[in-house]
Amino acid sequence: MNRIFPWALASLMVVSSGTVIAETLDPIAQREKIVADANWKETETVTITIEEHSYTPNKIVFKAGKAYKLVLKNEGEKKHYFTAPEFYLAISTRKIEAPNQGEIKAPHVIALEVMPKGTLELYFVPVTKGNYTTYCTIEDHRKQGMEGVLQIE
Numbered sequence: 412m413n414r415i416f417p418w419a420l421a422s423l424m425v426v427s428s429g430t431v432i433a434e435t436l437d438p439i440a441q442r443e444k445i446v447a448d449a450n451w452k453e454t455e456t457v458t459i460t461i462e463e464h465s466y467t468p469n470k471i472v473f474k475a476g477k478a479y480k481l482v483l484k485n486e487g488e489k490k491h492y493f494t495a496p497e498f499y500l501a502i503s504t505r506k507i508e509a510p511n512q513g514e515i516k517a518p519h520v521i522a523l524e525v526m527p528k529g530t531l532e533l534y535f536v537p538v539t540k541g542n543y544t545t546y547c548t549i550e551d552h553r554k555q556g557m558e559g560v561l562q563i564e
């Protein structure tokens with residue numbers, strides 16, 4: 412018993428310190444490592460259709476640590492924003508792509524604007540759990556219904 416007990420204690424400490432590290436990941440400061448560690452072969456694609464004046468779906472639940480491609484497709488007649496400053500700080504962004512046009516690599520953005528018939532693709536890993544709001548900042552679009560919830564669990 413005396414020989415087993417220190418081993419049990421040691422493994423408990425490993426488990427407990429591993430948990431602490433997982434909960435305190437900084438999505439911006441540790442972005443490169445978080446992005447590199449994600450399994451991009453199992454990327455889940457989620458598409459949000461943007462129109463006057465809505466996001467469909469307007470609630471999405473993301474799993475922390477998983478690789479995602481969020482497609483923002485503007486099928487409306489006007490340009491629209493996908494403004495979600497707190498959400499962008501809660502994720503590790505790999506890149507943002509305008510298909511066939513270019514891509515941006517940056518620690519995080521504040522807002523994305525999608526032109527009529529345009530598409531932007533956000534490749535990211537959700538990190539900090541919580542509920543975040545996304546909305547359109549153009550004129551009264553938010554009041555008219557351009558608001559959504561992005562949840563990380």
Ligand SMILES: [Cu+2]
Pocket residue numbers: 490491492547548549552557
């Ligand atoms: Cu709008």
